[in-house]
Amino acid sequence: MTLDARLAIAEEIISPHQLNGRVAIDAIREARQALKDVLLPGWFCEACRVWTGTEKGATACRACGKDRTR
Known part of the structure; x- marks a missing residue:
């Protein structure tokens, strides 16, 4: 399983209603985009x-x- 796929699963698991859940989801999305833009041109x-x-x-x-x- 790729790192992008694992981050996608983490994004789905975290509830936006948890304490800091929205922040975590945004961080995961930012990491996935950085993975695509920077690490994997x-x-x-x-x-x-x-x-x-x-x-x-x-x-x-x-x-x-x-x-x-x-």
Whole structure:
């Protein structure tokens, strides 16, 4: 299981009604975004879920050709 998947599970488990729950959820979301933006330069295609790196400045999916939406 990837770190992103584990953080997603943690985000679902924490209740926003717990003391500091909302803060924890926001921190997890921020960590997930940092993981995607900083640690793993690239993106997952929304159509086919294939990882496309940014080392060559890719703006379209390397597998299906769909343009990057973000």
